[in-house]
Amino acid sequence: MSLNLVFLGRLEDVAGSGKLSVPVLPCIDAVIDSLDPSLGQALKAPRVKLAVNGILVQDTDAPVLKDGDEIAFLPPVSGG
């Protein structure tokens, strides 16, 4: 029972890896709070967007997470 976290851009450096597997927790806020505090702080930055299974979400409290879900943390894009 795990969630797959994906860190894009500079968040990859903060996390130390582009991907991380963590135990299933009910909501994204709980997932973020379970991480290293410095990483958690970077993920909570106002301009970091979130996608769950490839779909952008607005509210970190809204989706109910389940085994195998992929949560991507997307910092501001630097463009093509």
Place this chain on the structure above:
Amino acid sequence: MRRFSRTATRSPSCRRYRAAEAVGCERHSDVRLLTSPFAPAEEIASFARAKPESGGVVSFIGQVREGDGVEALELQHYEPLTLPAMEKLAVSVHRRWDLDGVLIVHRSGVMVPGDPIVLVAAAARHRRDAFAAADFAMDHLKSESWFWKREKRGGEWHWIEPREQDFDDIARWG
């Protein structure tokens, strides 16, 4: 390599020029996200050759800029978002102008100065539509597409922040 083939809404230009042929704009868009090098000149040549009805083909090539000690540039993308957003952009470009075709080719991965990063081309019966469509597509790719960039200078990687100029450029289109 993947061709743009999903169902898209037909643009007014398609209805006007090709109603009798009953084909959709999706057939006239070629949108690709590549992780290996490509040859822009060959892409432009085959794109133009396939559009004999177009009086104008406008193309733009973005390449890795040499200088400032840049040794390499890396573009990172996120599979579920990056290509779908590029395809959506091609559809909106088609809706906005009378076009015969749109080509968007974008690299991801590590590149060195001089390597092509992006190619945008628009084909139209008349040049104004082609110029505007290519310009619009580039402004939107630069500021809104799902890419993260970092440069290697002095052997170290540095992430690149969004540029204010890119947001100003996109604001021109309202």
